[in-house]
Ligand SMILES: NC(=O)C1=CN([C@@H]2O[C@H](COP(=O)(O)OP(=O)(O)OC[C@H]3O[C@@H](n4cnc5c(N)ncnc54)[C@H](O)[C@@H]3O)[C@@H](O)[C@H]2O)C=CC1
């Protein structure tokens with residue numbers, strides 16, 4: 001008769017909790033399970049919905065050839081012992097809105113989700129996805145009081161993927177041959193850096209004229225809104241889920257990938273006490289390093305303007321949260 005191994009280590013399967021089982025959250029759960037990265041707990045406030053999604057995903061396991069556990073729940077106790085917590089809970093924007101217009105509705109949701117989750121998973125690494133991204137990441141970090149390596153926001157991977165897509169479409173080349181880096185906040189003031197964009201090592205500045213590059217940069221800045229306008233009901237979720245999954249994977253597999261991540265800055269780039277997109281190395285402890293690149297004066301100025309707008313919105317969010325708890 002087979003008996004179970006006595007060491008709990010041999011039985012440990014990584015566990016990722018995704019809070020918010022909407023379009024981004026459920027697609028992310030699918031990606032994580034079907035890439036066989038971790039067991040997934042999908043949590044939402046809507047009764048029955050995460051349970052239904054989890055059952056649906058479980059029923060695909062035999063076809064997708066994995067054996068990951070997938071739990072749908074409304075109860076934070078079921079998230080106990082998660083290695084990573086991803087927060088996607090909150091409202092998406094409607095056509096005509098900016099991401100910052102979501103501040104009032106999403107601040108309380110994200111803070112409560114982060115506090116509830118840390119109570120059951122004190123060792124987890126947190127990835128925030130809810131918009132407005134940089135501000136929500138700051139609020140979550142502040143609410144749970146973790147060191148900066150364990151709290152980060154997802155946006156730069158998505159914005160960079162969009163820039164790469166538009167470059168690939170323009171040049172008619174394979175998207176995976178294009179590498180780009182978008183820094184700054186996840187909003188109209190994001191900072192795509194064309195001189196860091198290459199096609200298999202060739203700078204795009206050698207391949208495209210300045211006016212074309214500027215057009216692609218503008219389309220990247222407007223990338224989320226372009227989809228919101230087209231869909232009319234909510235925003236992008238396939239690429240956001242893929243981008244978040246890349247971060248989850250780099251952490252779980254300790255890949256040490258260098259990715260643009262919304263990170264808490266402590267003097268890097270001349271910025272302090274703000275979350276903003278900068279290149280980071282992601283490994284099993286979360287953010288292993290924040291990379292400080294030599295930016296031009298113009299790029300630094302753009303990054304600072306971006307950071308100032310995040311700061312202004314952090315202040316607004318804190319006023320909103322204080323008035324809610326009063
Ligand atoms: N950082 C980024 O690059 C991106 C951010 N987003 C943002 O992600 C968020 C989610 O977007 P979608 O999935 O499209 O929206 P969605 O509306 O499809 O899903 C949101 C889910 O959150 C749930 N929810 C609301 N309050 C909750 C609470 N207190 N606890 C648990 N769950 C709760 C809702 O019931 C809903 O199922 C939005 O704020 C959106 O703007 C979306 C795409 C990219």
Ligand SMILES: O=C([O-])CC(=O)C(=O)O
Nearest residue numbers: 093131224225228235236
């Ligand atoms: O645009 C939105 O509202 C959702 C988002 O952040 C994106 O797709 O970049």
